[in-house]
Amino acid sequence: MNVGKPQETGSRIKHEDMKLTDAGRFYALLRFEEASLALRAVLRMGLVDQLRDRSLSRDELRDELGFTVQAARTFFALLQVMQILEIRDGRYCVTTHADHCLATGTPTSRKPYLSMGTGDDVDALLDLLKGTNPEKAIPLYSGENAGETIMDDAPVAREIALGLSSRARNFADPLAEAVAGHASNAKTLADIGAGSPYVAQACLRALPNLDQAILVDRANGMRFAHEIIRNEQMDSSRLEFHEGDFFDAVPTADIYLLSNTAHDWRPPEYSTIADNIRNSMPDDGLICIHEPILMTSWNDDTEWIRALWMACYALTLLRFTLGEGTCYSIEEHDEILSKSGFVSTGPPVSTADGCTALFFRKKN
Ligand SMILES: C[S@@+](CC[C@H](N)C(=O)[O-])C[C@H]1O[C@@H](n2cnc3c(N)ncnc32)[C@H](O)[C@@H]1O
Structure with missing residues (x-):
């Protein structure tokens, strides 16, 4: 068995020896589509332009974007792992790298390339993040007397x-x-x-x-x-x-x-x-x-891949459960x-x- 050793700093789980029987990398590959969706949503919202030179608390950023609490928890964590957002002095800021590459109209921006082909899937995600579910959406699970699932x-x-x-x-x-x-x-x-x-x-x-x-x-x-x-x-x-x-x-x-x-x-x-x-x-x-x-800090590339997989998984769960669930x-x-x-x-x-x-x- 692969036993996680708690660490003093950074993320608390170390994952060194993946067993051959562990299908982790296939789950990760399946889930990474969420990172693509989230990147395209960031570009669609113009989030980097909106936040340039500003720092906001989680609640301020959530209010500004109109997201639900569970959506903010999930989406902001994914953007941290994707190194688009970072926390400085307890407040969310855009990373220098994201500012450099994802802003509008700067010579170093690749936004025109990266946002090509963004479509309905991004609109559906933004609706979910704001707590609007498609009409007649049926939940995956519920309590015994809470209606159809x-x-x-x-x-x-x-x-x-x-x-x-x-x-x-x-x-x-x-x-x-x-x-x-x-x-x-x-x-x-x-x-x-x-x-x-x-x-x-x-x-x-x-x-x-x-x-x-x-x-x-x-x-x-x-x-x-x-x-x-x-x-x-x-x-x-x-x-x-x-x-x-x-x-x-x-x-x-x-x-x-x-x-x-x-x-x-x-x-x-x-x-x-x-x-x-x-x-x-x-x-x-x-x-x-x-x-x-969910982990928003990591010590090396192996842990970063795991953090990305987990944060992507959190967004999958949010989507599957109509905004209820997350990691x-x-x-x-x-x-x-x-x-x-x-x-x-x-x-x-x-x-x-x-x-x-x-x-x-x-x-x-
Ligand atoms: C994501 S599955 C987890 C299944 C399993 N424990 C695993 O680790 O794969 C969640 C399970 O919770 C059950 N469940 C959902 N809502 C429930 C409820 N209100 N009361 C009892 N079980 C419920 C579902 O039927 C399902 O089997």
Whole structure:
């Protein structure tokens, strides 16, 4: 397993030896289209011209552009990693390099070249950043009584669920190994927003004392976990299936997994899920947040590529979830979970395919 070592400065995760089984670079290639979209949006908005010689706080810049909070969090982080924006004395400024290359009308500007072919996709992104969704847009996920979602359209939901499960199947063992390192005595585990049975099955193999793993999902997601179990003729005798809304309540367990699910929601909804978990867990319980982690600083080119991939991924999530979801930094996870009464326990552990496991226990 590739274990992330926390560092004193810069980003807190070091990623040196990518395993051959890790599909990270393919995900990164898929996601880099967001960097192209964001660059073209910057040129369309004339952002470099607008900000030249100025510095703005995050809220001032957000107000000036008319972006939602979640859009500003996501887009500004991506522009930092793309080295178009930088933070000086806590305020956003255009980098000298972007000023040199992306302004209008200067001899060194390549804006006329770089903005060729910009089209409807940029208009759609700018609408999303301002909180305007296309008419009749249907959310990907929602709570039980919050109306129709894409997951209610069985063929599309199947493609999404099986697509996600192909990733989960491959990070399941490194994730289970990380969980075993923190919760070797756990008897019960709940995988919240499980999607597939792979992680629960891997934890049943890796945790010596685990008697039972509970899959928690809405009925429109759980049906694909059952389909995988049937098709692969898995032994499901130690699995339990809890169909329900994680915004209402979650079952009791010693260790909770929330994998690739926090990023589908804004901080208030993420907090509701975390509150429900805290209210159900024993005092010595643990929660493992397993997520792509946003990072806006890096120590070398390898880390910069990862930071770019994660920031692009954040924009993909924002688009998929109609402006609700994004990637959060470790500091943001710490802050959101702290409000729900959790404190970090142990360093981040890099698993596979761009995901990192963070462990939290109840505050005393
Ligand atoms: C992005 S998937 C993550 C799946 C899996 N944990 C992984 O790591 O690949 C989010 C999961 O949360 C489930 N979900 C979404 N809203 C939910 C809700 N309100 N209550 C319970 N599960 C929900 C979805 O059906 C889906 O399986």
